[in-house]
Amino acid sequence: MSNPDSLRPNPLKIGGIEVANRVVLAPMSGVTDAPFRRLVAELGAGLVVSEMTASDDLVNGKPMSQLRCEAAGIGPHVVQLAGCEAKWMAEGARIAEAAGADIIDINMGCPARHVTGGQSGSALMRDLDHAERLIEATVGAVKVPVTLKMRLGWDERSLNAPELARRAEAAGVQLISVHGRTRCQFYKGEADWRAVRAVKDAIRIPLVVNGDITSFDKAVAALEASSADAVMVGRGAQGQPWLPGQIGRQLQSGVAEAVPPLREQLRYVRTLYDEICHHYGLRIGLRHARKHLGSALEVAAGYSRAPAAALKNWRSRILTAEDPHAVHRSLGEAFDDFAWSTAA
Numbered sequence: 001m002s003n004p005d006s007l008r009p010n011p012l013k014i015g016g017i018e019v020a021n022r023v024v025l026a027p028m029s030g031v032t033d034a035p036f037r038r039l040v041a042e043l044g045a046g047l048v049v050s051e052m053t054a055s056d057d058l059v060n061g062k063p064m065s066q067l068r069c070e071a072a073g074i075g076p077h078v079v080q081l082a083g084c085e086a087k088w089m090a091e092g093a094r095i096a097e098a099a100g101a102d103i104i105d106i107n108m109g110c111p112a113r114h115v116t117g118g119q120s121g122s123a124l125m126r127d128l129d130h131a132e133r134l135i136e137a138t139v140g141a142v143k144v145p146v147t148l149k150m151r152l153g154w155d156e157r158s159l160n161a162p163e164l165a166r167r168a169e170a171a172g173v174q175l176i177s178v179h180g181r182t183r184c185q186f187y188k189g190e191a192d193w194r195a196v197r198a199v200k201d202a203i204r205i206p207l208v209v210n211g212d213i214t215s216f217d218k219a220v221a222a223l224e225a226s227s228a229d230a231v232m233v234g235r236g237a238q239g240q241p242w243l244p245g246q247i248g249r250q251l252q253s254g255v256a257e258a259v260p261p262l263r264e265q266l267r268y269v270r271t272l273y274d275e276i277c278h279h280y281g282l283r284i285g286l287r288h289a290r291k292h293l294g295s296a297l298e299v300a301a302g303y304s305r306a307p308a309a310a311l312k313n314w315r316s317r318i319l320t321a322e323d324p325h326a327v328h329r330s331l332g333e334a335f336d337d338f339a340w341s342t343a344a
């Protein structure tokens with residue numbers, strides 16, 4: 001394996017913004033809300049990206065869309081916008097910038113039918129002229145850097161990411177992220193990091209490779225296969241908020257870090273739980289926190305090789321609890337129980 005230091009010697013820059021390291025937390029709807037991004041950023045990720053926000057919802061002042069763009073204590077603050085109309089994208093970008101966004105990211109990668117049906121997300125890869133107008137409007141509306149996230153193309157017969165990236169760069173976009181799958185693959189198969197290299201060959205701005213990067217070794221392999229300047233980690237960070245930071249530090253120093261011990265993992269999940277309840281208010285926060293609690297329990301149980309029955313038992317107890325004190329207490333008991341499995 002290459003010496004990571006030699007892979008990318010200069011710091012990653014997005015416009016005038018220097019990023020602390022070369023690992024980006026992927027935007028994930030329903031996951032990368034402000035409390036989760038804050039935790040992942042505190043644990044050392046170079047950059048964290050908000051969940052996508054529909055630009056027209058933001059313009060129309062929908063409370064949930066405003067909450068999605070919130071980022072107290074997170075810097076640089078990246079807001080991802082989705083949309084299919086240039087005027088909404090431009091206005092949404094202006095609003096996000098006025099609310100403190102340091103970077104606006106445009107979503108042209110979401111494969112979900114409710115998004116592509118409205119001609120947003122990866123559907124924009126089917127009409128590059130329209131995509132270009134949308135990019136131009138967004139770039140023209142703000143002073144902060146604009147970045148773009150896409151897939152390899154709509155399907156295997158239209159791998160047009162290099163062409164879209166070239167047009168985006170010409171329109172003023174400052175960084176491109178590519179998930180190494182087509183829209184029609186959704187999340188099936190393996191991400192093709194080598195195919196992302198064609199985008200690198202087409203542009204001079206920084207490129208981020210994304211898809212299936214769940215460890216330092218995979219990050220290095222993805223960087224080598226794609227020649228990208230940085231990696232983006234999505235699902236791998238669920239239940240492991242420390243992972244992007246660990247990979248980022250190891251890429252810089254070459255020094256491997258151990259998985260945090262269970263007591264630290266417990267502290268992270270408790271902090272996240274409290275912050276989520278505060279962010280959304282208790283009633284809605286309890287629902288949002290559940291997927292994070294479930295992921296944290298799965299990771300902790302896997303780490304300590306706890307029996308499947310123990311995980312199942314704690315999951316059902318904790319994920320149905322409504323009282324935050326009971327959740328805190330049960331989390332402590334669950335992690336103690338998992339620690340016994342390690343010791344046994």
Ligand SMILES: Cc1cc2nc3c(=O)[nH]c(=O)nc-3n(C[C@H](O)[C@H](O)[C@H](O)COP(=O)(O)O)c2cc1C
Nearest residue numbers: 026027028029051052107179211212213233234235
């Ligand atoms: C639950 C979930 C929500 C996602 N939401 C978004 C989103 O809001 N915007 C976006 O550009 N991509 C979104 N994605 C795609 C991820 O950013 C990423 O491209 C994809 O998960 C592949 O990376 P990974 O293998 O590291 O997870 C989402 C993915 C998941 C699993």
